[in-house]
Amino acid sequence: MLTVGVIGCGYWGPNLIRNFVNLKNSRVTACADISQERLDHMKQLYPTIETTTNFKEIIDDPEIDAVVIATPVSSHHTIAHVAIEAGKHVFVEKPLADSVEKGTKLVEFAGGRKRILMVGHTFVYTAAVNKIKELIHSGDLGDIYYISSSRVNLGIFQDDINVVWDLAPHDISIMNYILNSRPEAISAIGHSYIRPEIEDVAFITLIYPNSVHANIQVSWLNPNKIRKTTVVGSKKMLVYDDVSSLEKIRIYDKGVTVQPHYDTFGEFQLSYRYGDISIPKLDDAEPLKIECQHFIDCIEKGELPRSSGVHGLEVLLALDAAGRSMKAQGQIVHIEYPDLTVTE
Amino acid sequence: MLTVGVIGCGYWGPNLIRNFVNLKNSRVTACADISQERLDHMKQLYPTIETTTNFKEIIDDPEIDAVVIATPVSSHHTIAHVAIEAGKHVFVEKPLADSVEKGTKLVEFAGGRKRILMVGHTFVYTAAVNKIKELIHSGDLGDIYYISSSRVNLGIFQDDINVVWDLAPHDISIMNYILNSRPEAISAIGHSYIRPEIEDVAFITLIYPNSVHANIQVSWLNPNKIRKTTVVGSKKMLVYDDVSSLEKIRIYDKGVTVQPHYDTFGEFQLSYRYGDISIPKLDDAEPLKIECQHFIDCIEKGELPRSSGVHGLEVLLALDAAGRSMKAQGQIVHIEYPDLTVTE
């Protein structure tokens, strides 16, 4: 039984508390927030949990094994750092930090102290994303050509970050995870319609090894809520629609085949294949529950989490590159990944 | 009653013949194709039409007032030029030509000879596109922020042109028309998965005056046929789904409002509006019929067609810029428009 303290009880924190409370091998003994009102609400829901407006009390509590951080992104680094320093394992909401530099420091620091550092990239714990990863790596889809993703809706405009930092972490985390890879270069074009300098619509192209491309459209200015990812392979194609509750993944037995031998006129002979569509039944367990359980399991077994600090840092590196490309009107930005294999 | 000759009886030519045959003030007296089999088929359908494998016979026929060209794009310039030279009015399928240079020459030549030169950009004759133009220019949508368009499906790969030249002319023509404007600069990223050097997937950003942006996704490698355009304005938003037969346009009374006075903390006060959706009933006349009628009317009245040679040339200029940007990995390319107002 691991003991968990939660810092940040705003929008997302209560979901984390609920899950860690209900797991068999964890319990929540304390939570912190700067708002007494939020703390009172937590107390009402979970009378046995201690509350405090001073997050240091959670850091200093020797009975607490793990700290869960669901505060605004600008405070992630500071809180996570002192928690690791105090010997705690840390679960921090995505994104890992508000800069590559801070994120790198956190990953190195946690690695040096042999503490688990996990980032709340929930999508890698969903049945749909894992089904897609399985279909890619089993070879069912053939060679992957490209991935195209739309994550758009009306609002909610964030105060401190642009739409890329708000929405694209989901897509980048998903793509890195299902491809088991990371982008070498990025081009991004962003537009700011509502507030100066803060992009609310952006188009991002990620170039992965082996010429696999991924395109992401994110927008706070769209009449419909769309979360749709298309994965195109040489054998099959699939569409992942996260807004659909019952039919999230459609697999199309469709493709274009290049005939191996073609004539001297220099033209390719192509054939098109239009086959069946299948919609697999997916497990409908709550992804957040699986994620919280995974954090506890990794602590107990000393294993690297699926959404490790390095995974979270790779997302930061892509976000940072996208930001630089947007400033340069879409010019390609290459990403250099630090060597962190030793520390983690 | 105008007399029409049609050159090219392949995929699209028969549709043009059928429409010009059925109009009240036009008749088709001759058609040409290099395939005798296609000509025999035309003869079977329209026994009174003369057929020939030599398109010059149509050019030289003094009874023919107008020539309709539905041949491969590489031959557009040559055929249209001799037709204009022979005093014919010319309707040429889109795109106007296979290069900006040839397109410019055609427009100048037709202007100098006072002949009508019209390009077959059919979408500007659809009820849906005209409804969108009306909604934009009536002010119903407010200021236009951006337009986002997807035109994707599986195949059909063209032999001689890439997916941008195949599919994007529709979007560029529509956008120029509904905005009553033309892009100042373009950024495009393309990928070639099936055949080397011929892009089959591309993402294009067009920058119009007043910071209006338009993004176009075109693909020959998508499991679904999608033709969807989203227009986002400051007051309302709309989605135009050309695949839907009965509900092509959905108008969303939704938006984000910036409060005029905001506090000294430098934060904008935003409010969101989520209102009704309306789906206007659109006229379901065949756009091609309207387009053909428009060509005849413009000849009779001596008026500039809606999809004039200049309109077609502006599309070519955008395609050309997109091609140059793709070669430069997405670098922004500015477009310079020739001054053709005198000639047309």
Next chain:
Amino acid sequence: MLTVGVIGCGYWGPNLIRNFVNLKNSRVTACADISQERLDHMKQLYPTIETTTNFKEIIDDPEIDAVVIATPVSSHHTIAHVAIEAGKHVFVEKPLADSVEKGTKLVEFAGGRKRILMVGHTFVYTAAVNKIKELIHSGDLGDIYYISSSRVNLGIFQDDINVVWDLAPHDISIMNYILNSRPEAISAIGHSYIRPEIEDVAFITLIYPNSVHANIQVSWLNPNKIRKTTVVGSKKMLVYDDVSSLEKIRIYDKGVTVQPHYDTFGEFQLSYRYGDISIPKLDDAEPLKIECQHFIDCIEKGELPRSSGVHGLEVLLALDAAGRSMKAQGQIVHIEYPDLTVTE
């Protein structure tokens, strides 16, 4: 501030407790269930609420003003009766009772004791159903011709009641409410595929005054979850899709018009109208909250609830008639309504 006791903490009871706890002018002081496990769970969620396995303790508690009953339908009559006898106001889940006889007795008893008796027909508190009622009674739809409803999905088979008693109460309650009327006669055909004698698929026709017909399809054996109601009027038509979260109501400006003067050949001249579609934005407040508030308000003001005991009894009378018609293979059964206007 009214004091509420809740009897039955199974599937639905906790939702009722949650709402009465959160209302400003009510509080829940006690709940009862035969399962100690369910009571422990309630205690965990609401530590201040007293729990008991003996519902009589709630009945006998002089501090409790109102009793909310969410037990299996066979116990509704017994519990509601003693609660009214003890001077409590009563909210009972739908259906009111398991027979017309018991339902009638309850309504008469509550009327005689001047107690509020309300039945949990939640749909009459939804924004969608009230929008439809408004559209009907404003005359926007014209004369109502017929209503057709499908309420089907896979399972959940009930142990003690057939699919008509499980699902049709929703439709009958909605139809009686939006038409402000009640059926004069009913024909129903039912089939039993999985268990003998317990219908799992049924088709019901309700004949309202003025030749308004309503048809209901209910099924526990359908691959899709469908909750769709079509209302056809002489001026407009609408479709209410309760499964859709954002577009529940679509209003079609469509119709068939009979020309007033027609020729002597005895043929009607009809004209069809195909117009716009509109999708009104609906308030998304939780209907159950509105329903609970309404119960408290009716007690405080001494007013008749929208889903009164009489409303609930009229639903029972229709269910009973449907059952008799099913036994007679669809033969029409006329409904006689008792005169309860004095008592309520």
Next chain:
Amino acid sequence: MLTVGVIGCGYWGPNLIRNFVNLKNSRVTACADISQERLDHMKQLYPTIETTTNFKEIIDDPEIDAVVIATPVSSHHTIAHVAIEAGKHVFVEKPLADSVEKGTKLVEFAGGRKRILMVGHTFVYTAAVNKIKELIHSGDLGDIYYISSSRVNLGIFQDDINVVWDLAPHDISIMNYILNSRPEAISAIGHSYIRPEIEDVAFITLIYPNSVHANIQVSWLNPNKIRKTTVVGSKKMLVYDDVSSLEKIRIYDKGVTVQPHYDTFGEFQLSYRYGDISIPKLDDAEPLKIECQHFIDCIEKGELPRSSGVHGLEVLLALDAAGRSMKAQGQIVHIEYPDLTVTE
């Protein structure tokens, strides 16, 4: 090469002419209609076809092997009878005749003369319907429980027949064909909203052997065009949506399983299965072409057509029973089938 004459060139006749013209082993030499304008139009489309306003000329033409009848239903019997008498094979549009009596006479007459009599029930030639039949008879769906079908839209009101005779022949023909059976009894309820005595909305229940039920909803008064049939079996379920162009059939691996051994409390133990959905790719050949080819093939080989006269007559018997049930407000009407096995 068989020679075909077509009688009736109104709405459907031209489609039949086009197909018989294009088949390899048939040609159309003559067509008849009472409207000279329609004949002129046919002449324009097919200059080599003789036209006449006197259908007897086609009957009397010794070179004509087969007569295709696409006239109003009231004339089917008369024309078909004289055609058979003259030794022609006969294709008659659905329904076979306007009464059971006339239909029976036609079938007996054609059988006695050894002529092919085929009825234009086109749906039995579609890829979708044949796929469903295959899924049923392969046992993939398990035992069939019931079929439920909706065929509704706005208009077009027919002058001479009600909505049951207009739309239900499609469903009855499909159901008889896929079940390889015919209904023993029918209950139907119809309503007349627009014109007195002519039903424009109806609900029909067909009882097939082995307690298989089928329910059909037909309406000329619905805002949407719906053609949807649900087939529920003990192992799988499917939905056939004929309005969808690419995804007509969805097969659901879903079901309810009754556990073989259950306890003495009289309750069944049920388990639910929620599995994958599959959408088979269907051949997209034109069904009418397959139907016309089948007619020619049956003549050449002397085989009984899939949509034989007997099939058409069985549809008439069901329509007739539905009409009698509607007059009796839904009372069940049993169908007696004549013994025609000898004659055909």
